[in-house]
Amino acid sequence: MLRAASRFLHGRNAFYVSLLLLPPLLWLGTVYLGSLFALLAQSFYAIDEFTARVVPELTLATYRQLVTQPANVDIVLRTVAMAVAVTIACGIVAFPVANYMARHAGPKMKAFFYVGVMLPMWTSYLVKVYAWRLILAKQGIVAWGFESAGATAVLEHALATPVVGGPSLSSSYLGMFIVFVYMWLPFMILPLAAALERVPASLLQASADLGARPGQTFRNVVLPLALPGLAAGSVFTFSLTLGDYIIPSVVGAPGYFIGMMVYQQQGTAGNLPLAAAFSVVPIVLIGLYLTLARRLGAFDAL
């Protein structure tokens, strides 16, 4: 039976491909795209102010509310600022690790580093967030470390800084920033290491032979060639920060983030149109970011 079917299919390439594609496309088309469409539709629906029920009546009122209410604009700006800060920090912290992994480590060491980066990346997301809450808590390890080093004043000074500070690290923007950087760091290290691995050793040799100091070689040869990796990694760190709603609610200051707003509006507030409109913001921002990165030629070498 199967044999007869495969004989029939052989040589009918287009038919064969479409037969294979039908089930997965049907699934993604109905379940996923259908849902995305339903989400988009919701963002244009009206909400009855008296009954708080969603009325399937097309309106731009929700988007108007999103862009004109200062509180909502603040949420978007706060989230974007955090995403940008986290992306830059991830790039800086990831570079030495990726560089060592890609260009200095022997095959055994490389495998060790690869597993060493991959394991924490795949370790339970919630458990990692929870671990950071323990670490950053008032009596947690970080506070203990500062105390043992006799540097409690330094920590207190950092926490007293306006905006980024707070009563403890686990309830401040500073703490939230550390957790975000930790969570998305592997997503930056892996593409960056892949890009650095493709930098030909002969180019570095040539640069050195022509009299460049290591710093100059780094700036003028390594960094431009690593750009596609940095760009790929930054897409992850930027997009993951924009959409996260659990980290800001577990570790963080009272200010709202886009993700928290989406979760709260669809849940307790029961305002699905506003939640949907808020969730369109990351899609637009990521689209803008990708276009910008492409304009700057970040993907040319990919």
Added chain:
Amino acid sequence: MRSSRRWQDPSLGQKLAAAAGLVFLHAPVWVIVLYAFTTEDRTYQFPPPGLTLHWFEVAFAREDIWQAMRLSLTVASVATLAAIVLGTLAAFAMARRPFRGKETITLLFVLPIALPGIITGLALLAGIRSVGLEPGFWTIVAGHATFCLVIVYNNVVARLRRIPPSWIEASMDLGADGWQTFRHVLLPQIATALLAGGMLAFALSFDEIIVTLFTAGHEKTLPIWFYNELFRPRERPITNVVAVVVILVTLLPILLAYYLTRPDEQAPGA
């Protein structure tokens, strides 16, 4: 010459920075493991005043944890099976020569993991509500299968692309039909990639929270149980024990997946 050597041999600073990066990535996981044994049950005091196995015993006797665990394992199994079937079909279609609309379809296959989870979650909820379904077991499975499919697809398509077309031609020239070629040439080659994709999909589903919170209705998977504990911390030591169990359940499939697809295994015949 000296400066070029300095690029080859990393300086002590470079080595230390790389090592510090790895320690930074691993330390929090070890902290959780340590806290599962602490005798202190009210605060996050460090260092722990004493160590005990007591909390493992307490957690083991908790029916609500077992229930959540069973649900998560069932969801992960069903979602992984669906993802393996759908992802493999997609990979076989996409690994072949170009056809019209291939780019668009490729984009569709990465979208569920490219967009932030909250969008997938809220979209699925909007979809579920618009067709009048009640969120529950099957909506959780449907959500998980959607992104697990992408994982399996990525693994299998990468392996298929590495199989030289000459192997298939050789098989056909020697008189094998399409089914025999699939069974004896392609399947043995993709088997480990398929298994690895399945393992990753299982681990991903077992641990998923961002999408699941939207699609679960009143069902409680283990991550949802954990999430609730984060906001209503009643028994912190038990939460710590569950954290260790979750690490173990997700880590084993990940390690297995790594060994199945590690570089020296990837190139067929190499």
